[in-house]
Amino acid sequence: MTAMNTRRSLLQALGLACLAWLAPATASAQPADAGRAIRWIVPYQAGSSPDIHCRIVGEALSKVLEQPIVIDNKPGAAGNLGAQLARRAPADGSTWLYSGSPLAANMRIYKAPGYDAMKDFVHVSMIASSDAVLVVDARSDIRSVADLLQRLRAKPGAASYGSGGSGTPSHLAAEWLLQAAHVQAVHVPYKGAAATVMAVLAGEIQFSLPIVGVAAPQVQAGRLRALAVTGAQRNPRLPTVPTLVESGFPDITVVSFGGLSVPAGTPAPVVQRIEAAMRLVLALPAVREKIEATGSEVASGGSQAFTAALAAEVPATERMMRAAALEAQ
Structure with missing residues (x-):
């Protein structure tokens, strides 16, 4: 067996071990309707970096949470369309939103984005960051x-x-x-x-x-x-x-980042369960390798770090707009 094959086998074994360890830990936190499909709204086109990242992470999360995860691409209005759909979704953990720096930036880029990035969502976890x-x-x-x-x-x-x-x-x-x-x-x-x-x-x-x-x-x-x-x-x-x-x-x-958010009002135990699953999935070597292969870096900050990063993005966008002489649309 070559060194590369040996390394791959070790990484796969570690990934399986992590999943096996997580299963009993999350079982007690599963809601009564565990097993139902989760709709993950991605406000960008299929094949985009956010879409690819969600599919990589979603496949692993679906095994951990024992729930199918359906990626629903809703591009349009620089991500505002998908965010508006997620804002109106039931706050029960069945609808997720791929969110990130544009979600916060649009609070200043647009006069009426159709949502409030800091009030209409609970920000669960970062996933990745990337430059252009x-x-x-x-x-x-x-x-x-x-x-x-x-x-x-x-x-x-x-x-x-x-x-x-x-x-x-x-x-x-x-x-x-x-x-x-x-x-x-x-x-x-x-x-x-x-x-x-x-x-x-x-x-x-x-x-x-x-x-x-x-x-x-x-x-x-x-x-x-x-x-x-x-x-x-x-x-x-x-x-x-x-x-x-x-x-x-x-x-x-300029570095953009993205992660997972849910509608405001989602029960804390549900949010904590998703955050715990995401933390462990992002630690899996196979998941990290796939994300890094896209040219991005894994950004494994939890709810508190993700919320703080989004809050900081709003004034950062204001400064960038002044530097670029841009006005809100």
Whole structure:
């Protein structure tokens, strides 16, 4: 047996042991209607990083909780549509929401998002965090951030870029960069990061800033060229790609995070059961490896840490909007 196979076997064994250990611990906390399907609303397109993360984690959680988990993609309005649906759902643990930094950011990006991120939900657990990557078509002659900015300065307002929607991290990061560099480009909102990648490849737009996990396969296949990542450090999946800080913009770092929330009023024992299951699932090596393979990092903060991070995201968005000269829509 090779060293790789030995390691894989050990990881699988550890994962099974963790699941076996958790089963009796959660049995006493199961509600009377245990076994019913859980609807996990993901307010983004299938194939997006949030969707992939939910499917990875949902598969493991379903075994732990002994309940089927159905991923329900409800993209639209930069995540607001799905959040509105979750807000109106029964507060009994049967409906979950994939939530994260955009949920809080939209409290400032939109004048009427249709929910209150801090009052309408109980935030159960973080799942993962990720930076974005500035990409162009690999067939272009743009090979660096400096090249892109030079092109934008040569023809102000002629180029366009795509984001997953107004107020998404990709939109805020792009506008922050444009404002800092004193250049212009037209914003074209799409329904998700994957759509912006396809738009760059099709020549509809000149650049975009999708989540690393969505863009990395196209970068590695030679179809997209990565110019910079938005995190404070280089991304392990794209180790040769510099950060925006390295590219001359020391103040620009944008990292998005996501997790699981439930409607406000969900009973505390139900919330605690889900949080405990999530904590153990995110400790499983197989789950961690799958999440990290998407270019994201596991962010295993519980309810208290997740709630604090979302609360901090609201004023952080205000500062970012001022820097990017954006107004609420």
